[in-house]
Amino acid sequence: MAEPMNGAESLVRTLIAGGVNVCFTNPGTSEMHFVAALDKVPGMRCVLGLFEGVVTGAADGYYRMLGKPASTLLHLGPGLANGLANLHNAKKANSGIVNIVGEHATYHIAHDAPLTSDIEGVARPMSHWVKTSPNSTTIAADGALAIEAARAAPGQIATLILPADTAWGPAHGVAETRSPSALPKVSADAVKAAAAMLRSGEKATLLMGGTCLRHRALELAGRIAAKTGCGILTEGANTRLERGAGRVQVDRIPYVVDQALKVLQAAGNLVLVGSREPVAFFAYPDKPSLLMAKGAKSTKLAGLDEDMEAALEALAIELGAINTPPARIAAPRRPALPKGPITPAAIASILGAKLPENAIVVDESVTTGREFFPETAGAPPHDWINNRGGSIGYAMPVAVGAAIACPDRKVVALIGDGSAMYTVQALWTMARERQDITILIFANGTYNILRGELTNVGVRNPGPRAVDMLSIGRPDLDWVSMAKGMGVAASRADTCEQLAKALDAGLASGGPNLIQVTV
């Protein structure tokens, strides 16, 4: 007679039946039945991370590429806590994720064992949906609810807590997940209001976000821009922007408040498509939080939970622009390779010259990368991913998940040295999974952004102790050794010539390859 199915197995089968067939894991004792079920049930790809921030960030990257949730497997409250920062980033990016978090057996919780904590409390700030599944006969249905929650437009963080006895007790079987309903269409009034704003004669700009940053929706925006003369902008950070030669070129709102104010002054009124009225990343004394031009108005064409592409199409039709050739199509252009010392501008040119077709760029370059857009605009078509949540340490994990989602594409991760340290363990998973990821670490030996911020918040002439708290160059981080320690090939580039050569070698290697870029 076959062994009866336990709760863990019914959950694994429910996940797979619901289309969740990747699990990024960092398990512990309370998750052992789930781990054991992975052997029994075919169809779940498991990817191990040595720190939970790698696991949750990978699930974020996976969703951004495929638009469907992966699962994570985390060990009780502290394991979830270690994954929270990248769940925060994923939440702000509207990436759907099903977190499975182990918990003590229900009867054991009251005894306050060492690892006991308020797991629901830990989950709630970074989750849209949280549930503790009370027993082994409910876990399949709760798993289906978690998948539905994760898939709910525009993507949600669902955290399902799995007590050990829920995992090991007898189950009834698999639960079915309802398919997500189609995104609602926007109202005719929303289209009319947007058209009216664009026809008014006042300066106006389409501010685009979310999944309408894909080729087809951007093309519609380009047609509208060609017809009406409006601008096209995106928010400061995008979940995934399709760009490169032949695609409609858009700029991001700059991070620095004074620059953002100038850009939005020029933008005028805003038609919001999957975006919000822009706000400053941080508040600063005597600077505004809201960045729209004084007197400018906004109108919402479509939100993230509506069919944005259909809305843009309706707007193009309304404006008679549906057959207008799109404005701002980026011409193919490979910049000349610079020589000599490495500067941010030189890195931009080298990236523009070398970025392979269909590359996925995961950008956490912070200060170094502020100039990367213009020089890469004419490179072959590629995707550009930014951090929407602002918690640093997102890029290497997101690159891991993007590479799992798209094993046939090359991933290029651009990361400041300070940021990369938070989730440095991701390198090991890249080596284990032999992922085609080239990582550029911009080694300036400092939390460089904070030097500027110290001035921005009004601190004049910071003293040695303040500066010391922003310096990560004592001792210098040797990224080549760290990468080697985790099984990733690595080299160091001190000149443009070396960087171009190392980038060629990294991209050609087909595996993970780290380049420490001295800037």
Place this chain on the structure above:
Amino acid sequence: MAEPMNGAESLVRTLIAGGVNVCFTNPGTSEMHFVAALDKVPGMRCVLGLFEGVVTGAADGYYRMLGKPASTLLHLGPGLANGLANLHNAKKANSGIVNIVGEHATYHIAHDAPLTSDIEGVARPMSHWVKTSPNSTTIAADGALAIEAARAAPGQIATLILPADTAWGPAHGVAETRSPSALPKVSADAVKAAAAMLRSGEKATLLMGGTCLRHRALELAGRIAAKTGCGILTEGANTRLERGAGRVQVDRIPYVVDQALKVLQAAGNLVLVGSREPVAFFAYPDKPSLLMAKGAKSTKLAGLDEDMEAALEALAIELGAINTPPARIAAPRRPALPKGPITPAAIASILGAKLPENAIVVDESVTTGREFFPETAGAPPHDWINNRGGSIGYAMPVAVGAAIACPDRKVVALIGDGSAMYTVQALWTMARERQDITILIFANGTYNILRGELTNVGVRNPGPRAVDMLSIGRPDLDWVSMAKGMGVAASRADTCEQLAKALDAGLASGGPNLIQVTV
């Protein structure tokens, strides 16, 4: 005219006036005024970590050595989240900590900028006390309240949230912190009940925890044991145990449930001194959560928030044991150095042979370290620190904090390779602060504890995918390279002879030194 004091400066001055003069930091933009104030105000030692788990774990280690809180400086919700796992461990160890967590300017929060999150929600599960200080004139008083909360016996996690405008606005000055009141004495009835249990003729054991694991309190326990024949035990994990030659020798309750049941069967009735009735670390099918022998009783002599040493003294007087020479005094003994392949037993002997006088041992050796106690019992007096919260990745950060607290003592950290990866960034802080820490990484290439746990929870013959999720040996972690990458000298020991030599060299170096121990 002098610049008026801002909120950040009033907080820094209040912390220093309240005896909090160390700050473990990982700051961001919203904390820049606090960082700037550090230059203006003398007396705060700042120690930078490149990941927040290092910062919070260091504060835990600092408290364990000095019994007074350090502060941490963390960047908004995600920065706090990254520190939660080690705050969980610190909370379970009753380590007092004052967390300062930056927040957006109060008026900026409503705009839901990228880094906006429910910081109080993130803090609550791992904090005893949480407050957002509403403005720059209240922050000094709130800082004093946070210090008082952190100091409240037996030590608490206090999280003070500092909005940017609270930091940069004008302040009134410094607030005074009330001194902690003396710990209350236990009742005469508690002493009488304990005495009655020890005199009853039934088997009985003192189960000791918290700060009564120090030499003088243990000596009192030894006198009581000599007089009554009772046993002495500690819980499975101790915040800090003073042990070694000339001190009263005690054993810990084993982690493995079947072994723990045997030990507690032999222990009989329990007199609880700073401890609770023992519970299993995890629940397992068909094994009990509560570990006391069937039919055994317990009586509480003193809790963690009472004067435990005075209670033991009163009990010794009550029993006529106050002048009885203590039982179980460990004789000085240095084991012979083993040769050949490295085994857990061989490591124990080498540690026993080499541990320097007054060393601080931070033990996260997990499976490898289960046999370390007997062979090190006769080494010169030293302190032994365990993880009370069970969230792995605690030892290197705690070692950082212990070394800041006790710069004249040698710290020895004993860590499994899986555990060490979670907070590997601690190595950089050790190098930066030139700390006298010798780190032994037990490299078995696996989450070895989980292999046993897979069997313990009832999984027979785990398949290749389950085993793969517990294996961290593909690729092998090269700790020598990782340490080098963060500026820490390192070597590898594959034999007992190499380990003994490397340990000598590491201890003699006076700086951080890592040894990858092949087990």
